[in-house]
Amino acid sequence: MKTPIVSVLGALLLSAAPMLPATGLAVAAPAATTRSPDAIAADLAAKALASDLPMQIVTDLTTEIGPRLAGTEAEKRAADWAVARLKALGFDSVRQESFTITGWLRGEEKAEITGPAPQPLVVTALGTSVATPPEGIEAEVVVFKRYADLLAAPEGSLEGKIALVTEKTVRAQDGSGYGAAGLIRRAGASEAAKRGAVAYLLRSLGTHDHRFPHTGSQVYAEGAPKIPAAAISPPDAEQIERLVARGHTVKVKLKLTPSHPGTVTSQNIIAEVKGREKPDEIILIGAHLDSWDQGTGAIDDGAGVAVVTTAAKLIRDLPQRPKRTIRVVLFGAEEYGLLGAKAYAEAHKAEMGKHILATEADFGQGPVYAFNTRVADPKHPSIVRIQNALTPLGIYRGDNAAHGGPDIGPMMQHGVPVVNLALEGSDYFDTHHTPDDTIDRIERKRLNQTAAAYTVFAYLAAELDGDYRQARVADAPNTASGN
Incomplete structure (x- = not known):
């Protein structure tokens, strides 16, 4: 059929x-100029579904560069690689925009139960964690099965101890389980320190049950002591829970040796397909180029880099370019707190009013299953046409509460309308921020469907007219509620 x-x-x-x-x-x-945008979008979708380019890009990035920790020489090599690749693909205005960040490097990481049943643990430091003393830290572990239980603990109750939160991350298609658990990693160390803890551990924020941990960034709160922070694998968290449930006092020794090299440089990479009629109006499609250092950053976010690059390349090769400019932004230092996104929004503040729509591919390989928007008029004729073009790809119309993607947030704060091409994320947190984030996890069929969806969206958004900041008068009272 x-x-x-x-x-x-x-x-x-x-x-x-x-x-x-x-x-x-x-x-x-x-001639191409007489064909409807909808027909051209259908052709573009078919080309994306059959293209070898998405797999080539993600394979080359993860093979030739590998992991790309923000602010390191590896991230800079990735930036240079991206510039060369984008120029070779024929994009306009390919450039790097540098900015400074505070660097962090992973060192040795080791943990073990020293009593009552000595055995090794699989552990990884959280981003920006301070080091333990050279000899490590050995202390009794206090287990909290819920993060809320840690927050309920009184000041001083963890004096001289190691806090461990073992709350699980719930598997969800849209990643909402991870969103709900995010504070456990980001803020847990400071909350434990406020209560006297000397170190902080958490059950890895993943949805798998394998014996490897997820890394990720965490932020020390103002005024709270900075204590070492790390994730342990799910089986190890459960092992400690079993020992405690049997009435044992569990002691753990933790050794982390991360370093802080001070101020270092990261960079955003920008490339464009200049519009033929409205070159100053921008449809932005982004991904982030940096990755954590445990795997090779295939799922997070080499897949996104491949998707948005392919989408723009297929549109660039059309006989006639769309009316508006399509801008590809490969953000740097996303994993350290959206630092590239913030730098981009600041550097381009004067042209935020010319950013017509923005979105990012940063939730794995897909496929895309829904089209969500955050525009003044979610029933705008061009939005309807985009949805109609996406429907043959198996994509349904979602809501009008899109966030655009992590790196799009700072632009959204400037009033830029955004969309989400919602990516299937049920298995995303099985590999996210782990040693398993490698090219063998990428499935061509899934990646190509995502590339097709981004291609269709970017082309039609650039070709069809629409002011997404303005609602129709009749719809104005109801725009906050979406569709």
Whole structure:
């Protein structure tokens, strides 16, 4: 059976090339300028579904560069690689925009239960964690099965002890389970320190049960002592829970040796497909180039880099470019707190009013299952046409409460309308921020469907007219509630 896209293409080809009764010869297809944007979008989707480019890009990035910790020489090599690749693909205005960040480097990381049943633990430091003393820290572990239980503990109750939160991350298609658990990693160390803890551990914020931990950033609160912070694998967290449940006092020794090299440089990479009529109006599609250092950053976010690059490349190769400019931004230092996104929003503050729509691919390989918006008029005719073009890819219309993606947040604060091409995330946190985030986790079919969705969206958003900051008068009272 033909897929919807193939059926549409077949109908278009037949209508574009009628047969002459007398000769049987086909009339030449009409020029690209006479074809509807919807037909061109269908062609683009078909090309993306069949393209080798998404897999080539993510494979090359993770193989030739590997992990790309923000502010390191590896991230700079990735930036140079991206510039060269984008120029070779024929993009306009390819450039780097540098900014400074506070650097952090992982060192040795080791943990073990020293009593009552000595055994090793699998551990990884959280980003920006301070080091333990050279000899490590050995102390009794206090287990909190819920983060709320830690917050309820009185000041001084953890004096001289190691706090361990073992709350699980709930698996969810949209990643909401991780969002709900995020504070456990980001703020837990400071909360434990306020109560006297000498170190902080958490059950890795992942949805798998394998014996490796997830890293990720954490932030020390003003005024709270800075204590070493790390994640342990899910089986190790459960092992400690079992020992405590049997009435044992569990002691753990933790040794972390991260370093802080001071002020270092990261960079955003920008490339464009200049619009033919409205080159100063921008449709932004982004991803982030940096990654954590445990794997090679294939899922997070080499896949996103491949998707947005492919989308812009396919549009760039059209006989006629769209009306508006499509801008690809590969953000730096996303994993350290959206630092590249904040630098971009500040550097381009004067042109935020010309950013017509923005979105990011930063939730793995997909596929895309829903089209969400945050625009003044969610029933704008061009939004309807974009949705209609996405429907054959198996994408349904979502809500009008989109966030655009992590790196899009700072732009959204400047009033930029955003969309989300919602990515299937049920398995995303199985590999996210772990040694398992490698190229063998990428599935071509999933990646290509995502590339097709971003291509369709970017092309139609750039070609069709629409002011997404302005609601129709009749709809104005209801825009806050979405569709």
